[in-house]
Amino acid sequence: MSDDRTVPSDATDAAERVDEESAHEPDRLTTPEEETAADEARDRFAGDEAQAAEHYRDMAKKGAKAKGEGRIS
Numbered sequence: 001m002s003d004d005r006t007v008p009s010d011a012t013d014a015a016e017r018v019d020e021e022s023a024h025e026p027d028r029l030t031t032p033e034e035e036t037a038a039d040e041a042r043d044r045f046a047g048d049e050a051q052a053a054e055h056y057r058d059m060a061k062k063g064a065k066a067k068g069e070g071r072i073s
Contacts, residue, residue: 008016030038
């Protein structure tokens, strides 16, 4: 993997500053169908947080013990 790094130009820095200071707003409001779908998804997956957290911990433990080619260092 190459370690060639670039230095952003002054124009890029200025554009990024404008972007980070500007309000972040959606380009449109949600449709009633999108709101209904979001509500249904929220209700369908309610309570899954604990299961997802447990799965994350399990995978982190397995990853910490990984040996060989798949190991991330």
